[in-house]
Amino acid sequence: MEKRIAILPGDGVGKEVSRGAVTILQAVAELFNHKFHFTYGEIGGAAIDEFGTPLPEHTLDLCKVSDAVLLGAVGGPKWDQMPGHIRPEKGLLKIRKELGLYANVRPVQYYSSISGISPLRKEIVEGVDMVVVRELTGGLYFGKPSERTVQKGEASVVDTLFYQKNEIERVIRYAFELATRRRGKVTSVDKANVLESSRMWRETAEEVAKDYPEVQLDHMLVDNAAMQLIKNPRQFDVLVTENMFGDILSDEASVLTGSLGMLPSASVSVAGPYLYEPIHGSAPDIAGMNAANPIAMILSAAMMLRLSFGLEEEAEAIENAVKQVLDAGSRTRDIALFGTPFLTTEGMVEEIKAV
Amino acid sequence: MEKRIAILPGDGVGKEVSRGAVTILQAVAELFNHKFHFTYGEIGGAAIDEFGTPLPEHTLDLCKVSDAVLLGAVGGPKWDQMPGHIRPEKGLLKIRKELGLYANVRPVQYYSSISGISPLRKEIVEGVDMVVVRELTGGLYFGKPSERTVQKGEASVVDTLFYQKNEIERVIRYAFELATRRRGKVTSVDKANVLESSRMWRETAEEVAKDYPEVQLDHMLVDNAAMQLIKNPRQFDVLVTENMFGDILSDEASVLTGSLGMLPSASVSVAGPYLYEPIHGSAPDIAGMNAANPIAMILSAAMMLRLSFGLEEEAEAIENAVKQVLDAGSRTRDIALFGTPFLTTEGMVEEIKAV
Numbered sequence A, B: 001m002e003k004r005i006a007i008l009p010g011d012g013v014g015k016e017v018s019r020g021a022v023t024i025l026q027a028v029a030e031l032f033n034h035k036f037h038f039t040y041g042e043i044g045g046a047a048i049d050e051f052g053t054p055l056p057e058h059t060l061d062l063c064k065v066s067d068a069v070l071l072g073a074v075g076g077p078k079w080d081q082m083p084g085h086i087r088p089e090k091g092l093l094k095i096r097k098e099l100g101l102y103a104n105v106r107p108v109q110y111y112s113s114i115s116g117i118s119p120l121r122k123e124i125v126e127g128v129d130m131v132v133v134r135e136l137t138g139g140l141y142f143g144k145p146s147e148r149t150v151q152k153g154e155a156s157v158v159d160t161l162f163y164q165k166n167e168i169e170r171v172i173r174y175a176f177e178l179a180t181r182r183r184g185k186v187t188s189v190d191k192a193n194v195l196e197s198s199r200m201w202r203e204t205a206e207e208v209a210k211d212y213p214e215v216q217l218d219h220m221l222v223d224n225a226a227m228q229l230i231k232n233p234r235q236f237d238v239l240v241t242e243n244m245f246g247d248i249l250s251d252e253a254s255v256l257t258g259s260l261g262m263l264p265s266a267s268v269s270v271a272g273p274y275l276y277e278p279i280h281g282s283a284p285d286i287a288g289m290n291a292a293n294p295i296a297m298i299l300s301a302a303m304m305l306r307l308s309f310g311l312e313e314e315a316e317a318i319e320n321a322v323k324q325v326l327d328a329g330s331r332t333r334d335i336a337l338f339g340t341p342f343l344t345t346e347g348m349v350e351e352i353k354a355v
């Protein structure tokens, strides 16, 4: 198989972990006789420094002609004082919009080998295996107006939560599709007791559910969901919610198992290439120190092999290699118990490659 | 001292726990020689059933002529299918708006006597002592438009996040005032990398901070806050944030210590009476079963004595009684370890009263 993969390392540890993922993908290509063409593009702060914009046209063009996009991370204190429209994060928001990446898919999984680092009690977190599906191109993030105003003589500000019903429908449908291939349960999260958009969300979920009689649909209020994730995370199979709620809840979910540095994500679109990225950010505090955990990025690459290229066996090979290395006790700093030895980013990549 | 207290039991367990709080307040009045006049009003589903509206005018009038308001809880499945404007929750939103309750103050405290029921590991949660200050009358909850529309021929929906700068300022100022009487640290939570309202929020926090050189101000993105609350909750002293973020984060924070059934809250205004309520909701599943934990409501009454009436000694008497009863091993069902004995609502009230 021959595939074109756009690599957008971005900022901070994004550079290091991207390198790790490419190393592993090259090993997979050799082993399974595929050809992966890697082309590099700039995004985020790196792109601002070089081209004055967080998402240059040529990066976007590169993505559009690629079969999949692997992104490291964007952002850092260096660009925090920039005006809104040329901040690194704008690059991320724009690429989502331009590629039509309407659903962000984040599996959260418990790894028994690193159970010791979860902030939750073992009885609570053991066996957690859920996916958060977050709407990614609508809601509060993109609605207009989003601006300062003066109302009745008072300095004021407005942001807008806007959805077309078909945007709500397609992401909920994606969640149901996913649930049919998992444990068959969708938890739709909203704030229907306050927001009109949430009431439309809930109605739409009910409508979509009719097409999936074998899937169980539950509704949960977002404040309750924030509690239930901690009290009883095992109850969730697929959790689907709007952009802003999803930003908060997916990050909350990602720390439950203690494996933030190990969690991949996929952002899917209707037509174009999908985008894969680790959940952790650019981690400026450890950037360039060869200390980041490359596993989230490597597992993102595995998700790419499975979802974009249909290479199930190859994806599993990577996932198994990661599991084996963890079972054997190898750790990067973020997942090592206090006072125990750990590997560098490159060291971890080498161990995974060696399997 | 002579005070008028409006009691709004509301729905579900609200009725039972209100009764408990009144019992304790009567005992305090006797002991310390005060006169508390209790007048009852309807709100939520109970008000819908009797008067067809979740907040009748006479309830509002009662609150306005009272020195403080004690509220149980509102809502329940019975009213879930009602149209938006006559749902129980509307009563709560309306009373907040009408009484100008701009800040909701929620202390989250670790009780060593019930450490066993926290979902978090002891090392993480031990010693947690924070207050969440949530803006309560602005943001996404009240902004207009909030309605269905048709845009470019597509069924759509819009909600609006609106703030006047002075609304942002007063709640942040409240948080700083609180911090001066605590450990002197304010964490202001926003999503300034995406929302214009959050950028105004952050600027305003910086401005207010100038008046409190002895208080340390940190900014934190809401997604990161959702993680930090679980990973390292002890880092927080006073956390201040906007209405919707506050709804999610304060509920998240409230389960960390396992003591949701024990957490009180106060909602403060510029002029009128303050409103006190437990954080737990109406808990329809155990309503009327004499099984609810009355402690959150009783501690809400203690907050009222302190904040509204300046009765510090009386407030402490209640808080100490609660601590003693817990230390002695008394539990209601929600805070009993699995398989150990527990008291009824009334049983717990009696024990606290007896101290």
Ligand SMILES: CC(C)[C@H](C(=O)O)[C@@H](O)C(=O)O
Pocket (backbone or CB within 6 Å): A089, A092, A093, A247, B193, B194, B223
């Ligand atoms: C960087 C930021 C704009 C982004 C978001 O909020 O979507 C990030 O937090 C994420 O979750 O991918």
Ligand SMILES: CC(C)[C@H](C(=O)O)[C@@H](O)C(=O)O
Pocket (backbone or CB within 6 Å): A193, A194, A223, B089, B092, B093, B247
């Ligand atoms: C009932 C609901 C409207 C309310 C809110 O979201 O404000 C509740 O969740 C709360 O936090 O007091």
